[in-house]
Amino acid sequence: MSDSKFKNPIVAWIDYRLPVFSFMEHELHEYPTPKNLNYWWNFGSLAGIILVIMIVTGIVLAMHYTAHTAFAFDSVERIMRDVNYGWLIRYVHMNGASAFFIVVFIHIFRGMYFGSYKSPREILWILGVVILLIMMATAFLGYVLPWGQMSFWGATVITNLFSAIPIVGDSIVTLLWGGFSVDNPTLNRFFSLHYLLPFVLVGIVVLHIVALHQHGSNNPIGIDTKSPQDTIPFHPYYTVKDLFGLGVFLILFFGFVFFAPNFLGHPDNYIEANPLVTPPHIVPEWYFLPFYAILRSFTADALIYLPISWLMSAKLAGVLAMFASIMVLFILPWLDHSPVKSARFRPLYKQFFWLLIIDCIILGICGAKPAEAPWTYIAQAATAYYFLHFIVIIPLLGFFEKTKPLPTSISEPVLKGGGGSSSAASTKPMEKA
Amino acid sequence: MRKYLISVAAAVSVAVLASSSAMAAGDAIKPPKQNWSFSGLFGTFDRGSVQRGFQVYNEVCSACHSVRLLAYRNLMDIGFTEDQVKKIAAAKEVTDGPNDEGEMFQRPARPSDRFVKPFPNEQAARAGNNGAFPPDLTLMTKARVGGANYLHALLTGYKQPPKDKKLAEGMSYNLYFAGNQIAMAPPLSEGGVEYADKTKATVSQMAHDVTTFLAWAAEPELEWRKRMGVKVILFLLILTGMLYGVKRKVWSDLH
Numbered sequence: 155m156s157d158s159k160f161k162n163p164i165v166a167w168i169d170y171r172l173p174v175f176s177f178m179e180h181e182l183h184e185y186p187t188p189k190n191l192n193y194w195w196n197f198g199s200l201a202g203i204i205l206v207i208m209i210v211t212g213i214v215l216a217m218h219y220t221a222h223t224a225f226a227f228d229s230v231e232r233i234m235r236d237v238n239y240g241w242l243i244r245y246v247h248m249n250g251a252s253a254f255f256i257v258v259f260i261h262i263f264r265g266m267y268f269g270s271y272k273s274p275r276e277i278l279w280i281l282g283v284v285i286l287l288i289m290m291a292t293a294f295l296g297y298v299l300p301w302g303q304m305s306f307w308g309a310t311v312i313t314n315l316f317s318a319i320p321i322v323g324d325s326i327v328t329l330l331w332g333g334f335s336v337d338n339p340t341l342n343r344f345f346s347l348h349y350l351l352p353f354v355l356v357g358i359v360v361l362h363i364v365a366l367h368q369h370g371s372n373n374p375i376g377i378d379t380k381s382p383q384d385t386i387p388f389h390p391y392y393t394v395k396d397l398f399g400l401g402v403f404l405i406l407f408f409g410f411v412f413f414a415p416n417f418l419g420h421p422d423n424y425i426e427a428n429p430l431v432t433p434p435h436i437v438p439e440w441y442f443l444p445f446y447a448i449l450r451s452f453t454a455d456a457l458i459y460l461p462i463s464w465l466m467s468a469k470l471a472g473v474l475a476m477f478a479s480i481m482v483l484f485i486l487p488w489l490d491h492s493p494v495k496s497a498r499f500r501p502l503y504k505q506f507f508w509l510l511i512i513d514c515i516i517l518g519i520c521g522a523k524p525a526e527a528p529w530t531y532i533a534q535a536a537t538a539y540y541f542l543h544f545i546v547i548i549p550l551l552g553f554f555e556k557t558k559p560l561p562t563s564i565s566e567p568v569l570k571g572g573g574g575s576s577s578a579a580s581t582k583p584m585e586k587a
Numbered sequence: 588m589r590k591y592l593i594s595v596a597a598a599v600s601v602a603v604l605a606s607s608s609a610m611a612a613g614d615a616i617k618p619p620k621q622n623w624s625f626s627g628l629f630g631t632f633d634r635g636s637v638q639r640g641f642q643v644y645n646e647v648c649s650a651c652h653s654v655r656l657l658a659y660r661n662l663m664d665i666g667f668t669e670d671q672v673k674k675i676a677a678a679k680e681v682t683d684g685p686n687d688e689g690e691m692f693q694r695p696a697r698p699s700d701r702f703v704k705p706f707p708n709e710q711a712a713r714a715g716n717n718g719a720f721p722p723d724l725t726l727m728t729k730a731r732v733g734g735a736n737y738l739h740a741l742l743t744g745y746k747q748p749p750k751d752k753k754l755a756e757g758m759s760y761n762l763y764f765a766g767n768q769i770a771m772a773p774p775l776s777e778g779g780v781e782y783a784d785k786t787k788a789t790v791s792q793m794a795h796d797v798t799t800f801l802a803w804a805a806e807p808e809l810e811w812r813k814r815m816g817v818k819v820i821l822f823l824l825i826l827t828g829m830l831y832g833v834k835r836k837v838w839s840d841l842h
Contacts, residue, residue, distance in 0.1 A: 189841060231656050231726075234808065241808040242815075390837050398834045401827030405820060412816025413628060416729060424730035424805075425722075434765075 181367060186385035187392055188373035190564050196399035197261040202359060203400060204254045209352050211247040221345035223338045226301035227426040245415040251293050252418045253407050255441035258286060267507055269495030270372040276487040278365035281358055283483045288355050295348040297439060302423030307436045309336045318470040376495030377560055384564040435524055443521030444514050449476040450525050451533040458538050482544045489544060491552040499558040503551050510543050618733045618740030618763055625802055631810045632803045634666045639782055640800025643793050646780050651721040653704040654804050660698040665803060672698045679703040717757045719770030728805045735802050742794035745773040
């Protein structure tokens with residue numbers, strides 16, 4: 155015990171029995187991180203912080219919310235009007251969902267751009283896709299709880315999708331509803347699951363971080379760290395960089411919360427749910443719009459539906475395509491077999507990456523529009539391109555793309571850029587005094 | 588090649604965006620933008636306007652429309668004194684009970700009561716309104732696209748129908764209502780209320796005042812929210828600036 159690395163005797167005493175301090179020292183301080191991470195690497199820790207914000211505000215909201223069709227809408231308004239700081243807590247939770255998706259989408263696209271899903275980080279990536287799926291389920295369930303018109307009709311449309319599954323579809327829908335329409339039992343189980351899933355999410359996030367720390371972060375150059383020269387300790391370098399990023403994020407986030415809290419919401423959700431009145435356009439929250447566009451683009455007369463029309467109904471095809479649009483991410487590490495990770499050294503991949511971004515934005519716009527020409531055609535083309543990107547273009551690039559030569563180490567381009575040769579001569583890891 | 592691809596992509600997205608805004612414009616007439624005291628970073632509810640707006644609601648709208656989420660005590664937030672609120676509440680009757688004999692009874696409303704509804708239920712409201720249901724107005728400015736601008740436009744948007752437009756029995760023509768056919772007869776008429784502060788009660792003035800009142804009813808936290816927001820953002824700007832300085836300092840031995 156006397157040889158403990160902790161000077162504080164209480165810390166040393168505890169650590170000898172429960173090595174939490176060793177663990178923190180190892181995973182935060184000593185944890186070697188590539189020294190060339192850019193600001194796109196801020197979004198992972200940012201997502202983790204938002205998850206905590208969502209859980210804390212959610213727990214407080216649950217103390218005041220009533221999960222009953224007759225009281226849910228009014229209980230949310232009571233939170234807004236009569237609960238101390240209730241409006242702040244609710245607006246943070248509401249806009250927090252949007253912020254969570256913005257941050258996670260950027261985090262995912264960063265992974266795609268720099269090839270972070272490639273060996274040895276395939277499981278890290280797969281866990282990330284699982285996190286996305288659970289997030290989407292949680293967000294959908296949560297949107298139903300205020301029991302506004304969009305809550306009700308969104309729940310009706312999305313749960314009805316499962317009826318497209320042959321044979322068991324209708325039974326699944328009845329099970330989801332707890333009855334024969336979206337009603338009080340539906341609201342109750344949605345509330346229960348909305349409270350449960352974030353904690354499942356925490357568990358998977360822990361696994362995500364364990365998998366990350368096994369081999370450490372990828373980096374903008376996409377080559378492995380070779381010597382201690384290439385890395386810096388996570389603390390204080392990246393803790394302070396993440397904190398600065400958090401500050402920038404909070405300015406934008408609270409800008410929305412305090413000055414435009416309903417900007418990303420739909421006015422119809424301030425009308426209490428009414429099973430007898432269908433809104434003219436049922437649209438999901440913005441973060442589901444691209445998926446909604448993929449779902450709707452499989453119509454009976456759609457060109458993309460023709461090849462599979464003998465096999466299944468257009469509705470089932472749409473549902474499967476929507477799920478496939480995320481499932482395809484699971485196999486992305488094997489679809490992309492180019493040995494080069496970072497798009498910086500993949501001139502063609504880089505361009506297709508940006509085309510994919512534009513394609514997703516177009517899908518999002520189509521998802522917000524009524525299902526009529528020309529939107530249906532644009533959505534169908536964009537859907538086709540989305541799958542073409544992953545199923546055809548990505549694997550082909552692995553064969554035909556001429557990649558640029560890779561630098562030999564992370565330090566090389568950095569040092570060339572003006573670093574002194576004295577530091578290059580030293581092989582000691584960078585250490586904060 | 589790269590430049591070419593990027594410019595093609597940019598052209599496609601511009602075309603999509605342009606056509607989308609063109610479509611949106613074709614759907615309905617956009618309500619003209621009004622000058623609201625509560626908009627902007629430092630917006631507050633103009634006390635004179637919001638109190639006059641309450642008068643318009645109380646004397647005109649409340650005949651058919653409820654604001655069920657408001658309590659009379661809330662009126663103190665917009666500058667009414669406790670005595671005024673007691674008087675406003677006492678003018679309405681609410682059902683209370685049961686009393687010790689097990690009977691329900693009528694009593695004058697108290698500041699703690701919610702605003703009394705004009706109709707006991709939806710059926711009664713429809714029976715009294717030619718089959719139409721006058722919606723609750725508490726959240727109206729949040730529950731319509733266009734918000735306060737839409738509400739003001741609707742209240743002042745009654746026009747003679749074009750010759751080829753056939754209206755159903757008891758319906759009115761309104762420029763801004765979806766489908767242009769609205770069951771609500773023009774609610775405001777010149778001099779319909781007599782303002783205590785001698786403001787001239789034009790239709791536009793009354794529409795402006797009652798919309799301000801309803802915007803407050805929908806977002807009673809707005810002033811508090813914006814005041815707190817300015818402080819929070821200022822604090823975060825300073826904190827983030829300092830964090831940037833710390834980051835630069837910590838990283839200085841690497842660069």
